[in-house]
Amino acid sequence: KHRVNWRGKEVVTNLGDPSITETVLFMKGPSMYHAWFNKPTMWKVREHVIYSKYIRRLAIEFMKRLGPHYNAIHMRLGDYYRHGRFPNPRSFVNQLLKEGFDPEHTLYIATEPKRPHGFFNHFERTFKVKYASDFTDIVDSFRGNFRPDTVNDVLGLIEQLVCTASVKFRGTGYSNFSALITYFRKNRDLHFPEVSAFREQFMIRESQVN
Numbered sequence: 001k002h003r004v005n006w007r008g009k010e011v012v013t014n015l016g017d018p019s020i021t022e023t024v025l026f027m028k029g030p031s032m033y034h035a036w037f038n039k040p041t042m043w044k045v046r047e048h049v050i051y052s053k054y055i056r057r058l059a060i061e062f063m064k065r066l067g068p069h070y071n072a073i074h075m076r077l078g079d080y081y082r083h084g085r086f087p088n089p090r091s092f093v094n095q096l097l098k099e100g101f102d103p104e105h106t107l108y109i110a111t112e113p114k115r116p117h118g119f120f121n122h123f124e125r126t127f128k129v130k131y132a133s134d135f136t137d138i139v140d141s142f143r144g145n146f147r148p149d150t151v152n153d154v155l156g157l158i159e160q161l162v163c164t165a166s167v168k169f170r171g172t173g174y175s176n177f178s179a180l181i182t183y184f185r186k187n188r189d190l191h192f193p194e195v196s197a198f199r200e201q202f203m204i205r206e207s208q209v210n
Contacts (some may be wrong), residue, residue, distance in 0.1 A: 049180070050191055051157055059161035060194060061138050062108075066130060068199050070106040072166035074159075074181060077112060077119065079174040089122040096127075101168055103127050108166065110159040113152055132159060164188060165195045 063070075073096070080086045101107065107127035109120060123129050132139065132155055143151050160177065163169050164184040171178025184191040 047187075051161060055154070055157050056161060056192060056194055058138060058142060059158045059165070059192070060198060062135055062158060062162050063165055063198060065135070066106050066108055066162070069102075070108055070130075070166055071101050071168040072108040072110065072163040073170040074110040074163055074172055074175065074178045076172045076175050076177065079172050083174055089119060093122050093126050096170060099168065099170065101127070101170075105167070106130055108162055110163055113155075160184065161192050164192050165198070 075087075077086075096107075097103070103126055105128070107123065108130050109123065111120075111131070113132070120129065139151070139155060142154065146154055156177065160181050161184075163171075163181045165188070169181060169185060171181060188195055
């Protein structure tokens with residue numbers, strides 16, 4: 001573990017499984033890397049963000065259970081609260097249906113670990129919904145490799161990749177978390193190169209069944 005301070009913010013590197021040779025970088029301070037750079041530099045940095053193979057493998061474990069045709073949304077409800085524009089669940093679901101989100105396909109919802117009770121009930125009545133809380137065994141498998149206060153951060157990286165690989169995606173307009181997913185989706189082969197092979201494996205299995 002190595003700590004340095006840069007521009008008043010703490011950087012912690014080389015966390016996680018000691019057998020992993022890639023460097024994992026955590027930034028402790030305002031959310032994600034956008035607070036560290038001016039905007040032109042930020043967009044340039046974004047082009048080179050690639051998560052370690054370890055993080056990508058964990059995302060694949062989520063995806064195996066979701067299947068090849070799942071869709072995803074990112075709803076950070078705290079952002080809506082802060083901007084005073086809290087969404088209506090029924091209207092949001094109707095919009096997803098208009099955008100072609102198939103109720104027969106699993107919908108992965110990336111959201112705060114402690115989501116408001118009942119908010120997603122309408123989503124669950126319409127879609128086959130999954131959350132990170134449905135994958136606690138996978139989360140537990142890496143929990144011991146990271147500092148306790150960074151486990152949710154690691155989960156966030158995994159969720160970004162899960163959303164990157166989804167067939168359809170809808171994000172939170174205020175969120176840099178969603179913005180990075182949208183960018184990754186435009187350059188998926190670079191930022192998550194395992195996705196193509198993952199889908200090909202499922203296509204082979206489906207053709208063998210049919």
